[in-house]
Amino acid sequence: MIYRAKSSHIGSVFSCVDILAVLYGKILRLDPARPDWEDRDRFVLSKGHACAGLYAALVERGCFPAWRLDEFFVNGGRLAGHVTHHGVPGVEVSSGSLGHGLPLACGMALAGRRENRPYRVFALLSDGECDEGSTWEAALFAPHHALENLVAIIDYNKIQSFGRVKDVLDLDPLGEKWASFGWNVREIDGHDTRQIEQALSAKPTRAGKPTCIVAHTVKGKGVSFMEDKVLWHYRTPDADEMRLALAELGEN
Amino acid sequence: MRGAFFRALMELAERDDRIYFLTGDLGFGVAEPFMRKFPSRFLNAGVAEQNMTGIATGIALTGKIVFTYSIANFPVLRCLEQIRNDVCYHRANVKIVSVGGGYSYGALGMTHHATEDLAILRAMPEMTVVAPGDPMEAHKATRAVAHHDGPCYLRLGRAGEPAVHTSDVNFRLGKSIRVREGDALTLISTGAMLKTAVDAAGALAVKGTSVRVESMHTLKPLDTDAVLAAARETRAVVTIEEHSIIGGLGGAVAECLAESGELRVPFKRLGLPASFAPVVGTQEYMREQCGLSVSPILEAVEPLLESMHAV
Numbered sequence: 347m348i349y350r351a352k353s354s355h356i357g358s359v360f361s362c363v364d365i366l367a368v369l370y371g372k373i374l375r376l377d378p379a380r381p382d383w384e385d386r387d388r389f390v391l392s393k394g395h396a397c398a399g400l401y402a403a404l405v406e407r408g409c410f411p412a413w414r415l416d417e418f419f420v421n422g423g424r425l426a427g428h429v430t431h432h433g434v435p436g437v438e439v440s441s442g443s444l445g446h447g448l449p450l451a452c453g454m455a456l457a458g459r460r461e462n463r464p465y466r467v468f469a470l471l472s473d474g475e476c477d478e479g480s481t482w483e484a485a486l487f488a489p490h491h492a493l494e495n496l497v498a499i500i501d502y503n504k505i506q507s508f509g510r511v512k513d514v515l516d517l518d519p520l521g522e523k524w525a526s527f528g529w530n531v532r533e534i535d536g537h538d539t540r541q542i543e544q545a546l547s548a549k550p551t552r553a554g555k556p557t558c559i560v561a562h563t564v565k566g567k568g569v570s571f572m573e574d575k576v577l578w579h580y581r582t583p584d585a586d587e588m589r590l591a592l593a594e595l596g597e598n
Numbered sequence: 599m600r601g602a603f604f605r606a607l608m609e610l611a612e613r614d615d616r617i618y619f620l621t622g623d624l625g626f627g628v629a630e631p632f633m634r635k636f637p638s639r640f641l642n643a644g645v646a647e648q649n650m651t652g653i654a655t656g657i658a659l660t661g662k663i664v665f666t667y668s669i670a671n672f673p674v675l676r677c678l679e680q681i682r683n684d685v686c687y688h689r690a691n692v693k694i695v696s697v698g699g700g701y702s703y704g705a706l707g708m709t710h711h712a713t714e715d716l717a718i719l720r721a722m723p724e725m726t727v728v729a730p731g732d733p734m735e736a737h738k739a740t741r742a743v744a745h746h747d748g749p750c751y752l753r754l755g756r757a758g759e760p761a762v763h764t765s766d767v768n769f770r771l772g773k774s775i776r777v778r779e780g781d782a783l784t785l786i787s788t789g790a791m792l793k794t795a796v797d798a799a800g801a802l803a804v805k806g807t808s809v810r811v812e813s814m815h816t817l818k819p820l821d822t823d824a825v826l827a828a829a830r831e832t833r834a835v836v837t838i839e840e841h842s843i844i845g846g847l848g849g850a851v852a853e854c855l856a857e858s859g860e861l862r863v864p865f866k867r868l869g870l871p872a873s874f875a876p877v878v879g880t881q882e883y884m885r886e887q888c889g890l891s892v893s894p895i896l897e898a899v900e901p902l903l904e905s906m907h908a909v
Contacts, residue, residue: 449649453656483649
């Protein structure tokens, strides 16, 4: 998709695609035939720039046909380069400006709690958007309101737009920060599908707390020349790079 | 208007359990009845308007009608991108309520002067923008925005505005209320300037000028029929608003008139200068400083009336 559309953010997609695969393959209680089902689990992709991964996951889950992926990032297309719900079945909310997703997820989780609904709400955040004040407003809010049906997953690949997180605006110790705000924190290898599945399916270890999963990831994971490089926040692979990348990923 | 809003809100919440009320830590002394009566639908989000607006959207997307409440610029400007991307783009059923439009909090200083909100929110896709003119309109506007499916902004004055309407009025979003009949000049007012507009019309009538007054409580969608009728049926149009002269009621009416082909009618916008107020003071004082009281309004319309006589 990204190669064909000459778009960017492939590194950001590869750092969270294992998480998306586990979410849509194993975790989320959804019914593609009933997108408005009241008790469906909600997923908020707060790092909306990684939408190519989400659109692909939605196709795998049967939300819309694969041919529609051709609409990604092209003239007249409806699959925008930051995730949109307009005309895209299965997308819960749109995002693209950082720091919006966790408040939205908090609202859904609060309504679920107050109305005694069984659904859970998952939000996937980038590390860069932990710079945003609104993320921390929501981080303060969720434990105060005991949103135990809320899971925030931070894709901690340690690279943001213009450099390494530790050089731009250091977040460490990230897990301790969330824990001190009152979250039940788990730190996992964000590419180990067994660890991801276990963390996402676990109930909170202490009732009344939202869960924060700090997923340690690698930007550009799976393609040696893309791994851990800020360049692949932006660059579109050329034909040679595309061939090499597909070979490394074991795809044709 | 604040009291009228809360009365209407209580009535709505009584009848419809989808009504939620979120505040950014304001409403001391007025929001408690709602909090006590409907605790599961009340939320004090804290001093965190961005989060409050995102949360309101999240709740609304589960099928609720969510009011967000704060004062002056806080529920609007502080969280403008949440209003645009979250509320408007999702067409969420969120009703943003600001108490303290214009110079309601004139003495509190620049931060509390809500003087660009109408222009900014008028530009937001999907947003309905409402600024009622007196307590009765505020009560009816609260009900109307709750029943309207989609994002709304409700700009209120403060507490204790005078009642302008003495008998029941038919309040419909997007439909101006004709408060006074006249054929020489139309004063179109929005928000809490209505009383001043009516008083100015009364003073002009004493001098023999017949003035129509329209309460344009809905800025968007604008009642273009009422604007064009004013241009056709009366001989001059003047807008009055406690808002920057840029982009609010005057801007909206000017756009309508300019594209209508009926431009020949003399037209004037009365409002606040597009600058920060150099001083502070009571609402009444601040309005006078900006020419938004009866005698400066009479002075401002005088040249228009003269030009009509010249024609």
